[in-house]
Amino acid sequence: MAYPGTPAMLILRSSPSSPFGRKAKLAAAELGLDGLLLIENTETVVPAEAFLRQNPLGKIPVLITEDGQALYDSRVILEYLDHRAGGGKLLPADARRFDVLTMQALADGICDAAVVMTYEKRFRPEEFHYQPWLDRQQDKVSRALAVANARPPEMGTTLDAGCIALACALGYLDLRYEGAWRKDHPGLVAWLEEFSARLPAFERTTVQP
Structure with missing residues (x-):
């Protein structure tokens, strides 16, 4: 429309x-x-x-x-x-496309769960927080971080949609959860440093807590 x-x-x-x-x-x-x-x-x-x-x-x-x-x-x-931009850059046209799409889905899922937890705490009075629901969201984040840390996505000639989505998910955890993810995920810490060096816009779009 x-x-x-x-x-x-x-x-x-x-x-x-x-x-x-x-x-x-x-x-x-x-x-x-x-x-x-x-x-x-x-x-x-x-x-x-x-x-x-x-x-x-x-x-x-x-x-x-x-x-x-x-x-x-x-x-x-x-x-x-x-x-x-001509296609095949953020989303490869070959079989690697499905790895990229899966990583994007994983990273978006981290964001979905983290945003849910943020909203629960921001918009509902503390006495109405449902801890089992919050725990379930945190478990999603923890499992997804473990998967990404074990095998961070490769950065090709162009940073693909999976790489971009993962960087944004980690940045959101830094913003809302004081970077608590960093202690147990050194592979992702190093990966994010490389990503930030590759794409200066990451630093420019960083919001301070």
């Missing part, structure tokens, strides 16, 4: 702390498309009607194309950016 009055740029509706929005920012930077990107900070707790018309789910990120098409979620946005 297209929306009239869209400027001749790609508009990314997100927030500075969103790991999923950060995925889109880093993907654009890696592909050399960040100069086309206009970032609009977007409120999702009490979303505006205009935003809900763009994404009825009321979630970020949303990418608005030059012709007014609204694209969501972050995985679709990365597919689109890869397409704009």
